[in-house]
Amino acid sequence: MGLDEIKSEILEEAEQKSDEIVEEAKQERKQIIQEAEEEAEEIREEMEEELEEQKETFRQKALSNARMKAKQEKMKAKQEKIDDTYQQFREYLKDLSKSEKEEFAENCLEKVDFEVGKIKGGEEFADAVDTEFEEADIEGIIVFSEDGNRRQEFTFDKILEQYRDRFRKDVADTLF
Numbered sequence: 001m002g003l004d005e006i007k008s009e010i011l012e013e014a015e016q017k018s019d020e021i022v023e024e025a026k027q028e029r030k031q032i033i034q035e036a037e038e039e040a041e042e043i044r045e046e047m048e049e050e051l052e053e054q055k056e057t058f059r060q061k062a063l064s065n066a067r068m069k070a071k072q073e074k075m076k077a078k079q080e081k082i083d084d085t086y087q088q089f090r091e092y093l094k095d096l097s098k099s100e101k102e103e104f105a106e107n108c109l110e111k112v113d114f115e116v117g118k119i120k121g122g123e124e125f126a127d128a129v130d131t132e133f134e135e136a137d138i139e140g141i142i143v144f145s146e147d148g149n150r151r152q153e154f155t156f157d158k159i160l161e162q163y164r165d166r167f168r169k170d171v172a173d174t175l176f
Contacts, residue, residue, distance in 0.1 A: 078172065078175070078176060081176075082168070082171055082172060082175065085171055085175065086160055086163070089160065090156055090160050093139070093140075093156045093159065098128075101128050102127075102128040105128040105129050105141060108143060108152075108154040109129070109143065111154075112143050112152050114145040114146075115145060116131050116145070116146070117145055117146035117147070118132045118144045118148075119133050119134070119141050119142070119143055120133075120135075120136045120141065120144065121133070121135070121136060121138060121140060121141035122136065122138055122139055123135050125140075138155050139156040140153075140154050140155035140156045140157075140158070140159065141155070142154065142155065
């Protein structure tokens with residue numbers, strides 16, 4: 001066996017090894033690319049899932065906010081209707097006839113649990129009472145005890161406030 005043959009055999013072996021290394025590198029490259037693509041697909045799917053969850057959360061939040069706003073608007077409209085009803089009641093009190101104002105004053109005087117000394121009220125009530133009367137810029141009357149230590153207010157504002165507190169639910173139930 002000559003030097004040329006040995007040289008040729010070594011070259012052939014080196015070429016074969018080189019081909020094997022190249023083939024292994026190609027296989028390894030192919031494997032790496034496949035794994036990277038699989039990982040990228042998993043990441044994409046996870047991101048899509050997360051995005052869908054975020055979209056659903058946002059949609060639910062927007063829907064909840066819209067419902068809350070609608071409920072607030074409905075409550076506001078109901079409150080305005082209730083306020084209108086009480087305003088009409090106030091106008092009714094304001095527009096009482098002379099005889100109704102006399103009856104109103106008599107009923108008020110019956111409700112006090114003290115000796116009446118003086119009554120303060122709007123001028124339209126001056127003729128409605130027999131007791132000392134002091135004219136004031138109010139709608140309704142205020143009844144004072146003889147000693148001045150006690151008083152009971154029957155002004156339209158006070159009556160309206162009491163009716164609001166006492167009958168708000170009944171008025172709302174009747175209206176709605």
